[in-house]
Amino acid sequence: MRASQSRARPSRTAHVAVVVAALAGLACFARGFFPVKPLLAGFSPAQDYAQTSRRYDAGASERSDAFSRLAFVVVDALRADFAFGPNSHMTFVQSLVDSGEALPYTAVAQAPTVTLPRLKALTTGSNPTFLDSILNVVEESVTSAAFERVDSWVRQMAMQGKKIVFAGDDTWLRLFPKEWFNWTDGVSSFFVSDTVTVDTNVTRHLDSLLASATESERRDSAHAPAEWDVLILHYLGLDHVGHLGGPRSPLMPSKQQEMDQVVERIYRDLERRDAEDGQRSLLVLVGDHGMTEGGNHGGSTEAETSAALLLASPNLRTKAPVPPTRHASSYRLHEVIQQIDLVPTLAVLFDLGMPKNSMGKLVPSAVEALRPAALAQALAANVRQLVEVLSASAGVAAVDQLAKEAAGNSNASLADLLRSSIEAQHEFLRLAQDRLLASSSSYQLFPLYSGLLILVFASIGALSLCQRVWQVETKQTRWTVGLALVAYLGSFFATSFIEEEHELWYFFGATGLVLLAIRPTFSWTERLTLILAAASIRIYRSWAHNGQKNVPNTSLSLVLSLYPRLTFALILISYFVPLIVALSALAQASRTFARSRPTVGQAIAKSATFAVFAVLVAMQVVVGLAMHRTRSMPEDAQGSLAKALEKLDLDNAEALSRAGYWICGVAWAVLRLMSHRAEGGQSWRSTLTLVHASLLLMSLTRPANVPLICAFWIQHEAVSRLARRADASPAQLAFLVAAFQATGFFGLGGSNSLASVDLSQAYNGLSSYSFALVSLLTYFSNFSLPILHSLSLHTIPNPLRSLTLRYLTPFHTLALTALALSATWFRYHLFSLTVFAPAVLYRVVWFGLVHLGTNLILARLVMSG
Incomplete structure (x- = not known):
């Protein structure tokens, strides 16, 4: 399989060409799909809606009854x-x-x-x-x-x-x-x-x-x-x-x-x-x-x-x-x-x-x-005003049809309607408004169809990236992954499935892990890891309240939000997980280094290096815990912590956030410098980079969701064990990474609705508004788990990592194309703006920021060694 993978590696140029084509198609499609409503030029003059209604003050001077x-x-x-x-x-x-x-x-x-x-x-x-x-x-x-x-x-x-x-x-x-x-x-x-x-x-x-x-x-x-x-x-x-x-x-x-x-x-x-x-x-x-x-x-x-x-x-x-x-x-x-x-x-x-x-x-x-005296004249003015808007939007024929329907007379004209009863005029206003609200958008069809066509060609090109390596996958893998992909793409053609996409991913993720765990060639430790990863997805499902269905919110995150002390206790436990991972990696690296029989000077230098990294991790843990305690606990419950932080000029969450950013930045810079030296293996440095990244993203996660980072480490271990197998399948790994990224996003409370965008952590450490920084922090806080899985993917050695990424590119391109096709087909659907439009925006984020920006670029820069 390894030799086949090496022979099947497509060129990087083809990969870049597919991504560029998909971006071009996306830009064209977005220009045509997101509606632009034409406006009537000019301004309405002032009116007197009750010319016959006047009131008189004590001096008998005439005064309007208008406000x-x-x-x-x-x-x-x-x-x-x-x-x-x-x-x-x-x-x-x-x-x-x-x-x-x-x-x-x-x-x-x-x-x-x-x-x-x-x-x-x-x-x-x-x-x-x-x-x-x-x-x-x-x-x-x-x-x-x-x-x-x-x-x-x-x-x-x-x-x-x-x-x-x-x-x-x-x-x-x-x-x-x-x-x-x-x-x-x-x-x-x-x-x-x-x-x-x-x-x-x-x-x-x-x-x-x-x-x-x-x-x-x-x-x-x-x-x-x-x-x-x-x-x-x-x-x-x-x-x-x-x-x-x-x-x-x-x-x-x-x-x-x-x-x-x-x-x-x-x-x-x-x-x-x-x-x-x-x-x-x-x-x-x-x-x-x-x-x-x-x-x-x-x-x-x-x-x-x-x-x-x-x-x-x-x-x-x-x-x-x-x-x-x-x-x-x-x-x-x-x-x-x-x-x-x-x-x-x-x-x-x-x-x-x-x-x-x-x-x-x-x-x-x-x-x-x-202002009762103004009602009759005001209704007539309102009818004339809406007639202008409706005529420009739907044409004069639509106005005539609604006038007849409101008057209850197939021969009635607009003039007849203006002379008819108040009830008929109000009925016309209701009908006209319903018509305008349902059709207040216009689409630019040329860029819409052009973008769609480019996306189709980009999808074909993306599939060609993994055509040869797909042929050497096992039949069972091809059927399982292929059916899951077809089912997922088909879900974009039903509004309920778009709204409840999380249910599909929870099923895909847990089921796929269980199917892998029952394979007879796996060891008991691999099976246990896969079962625990499947259980973590089940926890995701109970943790968040997703979707649009009108069901009671019984999520664990809601319960935790009501009990800040319990929340902080779980946060405390969660912060010790990456600390333990870091110390374990350093201990393993120390043992490996000791077996190389270093000189005394080398041993002292290496020990000092490991000690510095242990301290940096511990510092980031302490700062993160202090920040979450400051944010999530009442002031009267912070006790001596508040006094200690005040002495260090870290008595507010913004200062703590900035301190955490600095520690993470320093640690990454040192690790990056060490990666260019000819020392030992890279495993412990990759693990420490992942630890610091996880601590950073924990500080940008809503407090009630911080414990979910523990699930990431279980899933990371599952992917790592699969990648170390001699028969490792890039298709299976790509499927699991996509599933972990999606279920992680939904587990944090995300959905295909703009209502789920969490802004509560988007200003951590900022003293003034910056559009770029707020946008970046919003992305980090809402997609912290998908970002961690992108970084985790880059701990897999090449060529397996490269082939896995080339499977993810067709997946995201096909998903974008399928949703674009569905949105185009249903562009006049009742839910076009409430379901399809936000779903398209989210799919843009998944392709542009998660896959291109993070899977292919950011994660490679952060984890490169």
Whole structure:
């Protein structure tokens, strides 16, 4: 087999050509597949929706009944049940609802449920494209205002000369020109580990913003102005609490109470202002999206899309409190509307033009309660506005068809609809919105099909890389691996299998290991190792809560997140595993060196070298444990540790993280220098490199997931034993590496949904935002186990390692091509944007970062000796 492997090695040039072709095809396909929604040019003029409705003040002067003052408060990730549910700690908000002074809604946020697309929806009324979820990260490095030439209620307020003030998430300042605001104070949204300062930096301005005219005159100009027409606040802390500990975090009740107090302060100030000047004020409390039970968001589950919306006004006195509406989902309470419906509703209440590209429809219950005289004229204006958008998107024929359907008359025209009942017009708005939301994307077919064709040719080329070595594999191996590959590629043509991909990999991994273990040619130690590796995959399955199915979260990681002391005890045990591995490797290297009968000087030098590496490993273990204890344990439980770390200037997690990075970097540099010296074998140096890498990645892993690193060492041993066999099969090794990488990713909580992206460890050691570093740390923290298996693969000697990698290239290329074919075929499917689009993004990461970036490049650089 070894001789055959040597003869079957394909050229490196062919391998590079296949990878380059796959990247080119991927680039073309992505350009065509990720939709770009055409925008209507221009801006809507201001409107008067209730020309016949006027109210008179005490001096009998005519005054519009439109609202003139807006307090718009965004609480990031404020799920509907956080504000209105039975377990909510927002008592003032609920008292407003109970007293009839506020209208509660569940506002459904369309995927992707991340901040930038949702702000786009909340201000323009348009349905963002899926690429906006990527811009949610990239926009941090962009300086120009994205919405300067896009119609929105913010723009219309500014153009009318309204005094707009803002404090909070600085994403707003990247979307809208600063010239539109009279005063701003932005805070960065990307330091997820901070749950306090991001909110206190906003709340500290409330004393000035809510000051009376007399108090404002006594303050200097450095303070926030008390005179404003539009107050926009965006709080981030609740979202950060969710990312760190989920909705059941011990910090969640106090954070909800903090937000509730902010709402009360603003509402009381609006009461005072309305009483003083006779104007009408509106308070809007809204969540940009919800969050999963794991604390993340980005996907399309009900937990992520069910955001809270509250419309409150001192002028509102409903006849009876709003009764809670019963829904099948516990995340949805009261009346359910689309989040984009807020935009035309605000336009009506403030006499603004409905933004040109808005897909929102009026919320009749809100207009009837807050400005009833405007309802009829507003509905007609909303119909005309949506007709423009629908005509540009689907054509005039679609408008006529919906008008007939809404009017219940096959001969009805749009003009007839505008003269018909309010119910018919509202039905048209519902139908038009459904049509727009279902078809708000357009695909560029030429780059789409061109990219697909290139990917097909790249797949054929990739298969040719391993054609000859495949022929010398055993028949049993060819059938087993081949059937598994066909089944996996076929799974991309079913949305449920894409959502539940983890189940397929758990089955493949455990079953493949068991089949290998029962082979009669294996020793009992090899069998035991394979069985333990299969058991570790079963632990993965119980550890994480994956997929999109609505099942209770009973995962072990959730249990550990509720018991920080137990979590740290397991972390303590987990850190000793790589320490033991390192000491064992050094002891074995010492024995090997002693058998070579060195001189006294050589023995002293070698002993000193081994001692230095033992100390470096021990230092990285101590720093990692201290960092996790600082992060996962309450301050009152840290005891003397906190004092000791303070003396070393390591009293915060960021300093500890940086210390860990330095130790790992120094150790790797020394090992790399030693690899160029003609000394002994390379085995112990490879093991130490792997140990330091594992300790580094443990520091970047969510605390509840750190114990999973122990499973990696079992799996690493299984691969190593298989590679040492005389009949080692590169196809089997490639299958196991792919399975271990996939199950490791899913075991950490990953899935094919953006909601599973864990940002809690993406800022470890950073003192300021850097897009490149945050992206790198996000990759390391979410793919720590796949990265370790890439490094482990490079401990296998050549030519076996090279042939194994050449099997992995066709696997990743075929997977990318199969998903691209499926996504193209189902591009008009209901789940195109919620299932296929995020799956394509993840497959891009698997091919571009995991295989090309790590398997082929990074791991080779790190482990090269």
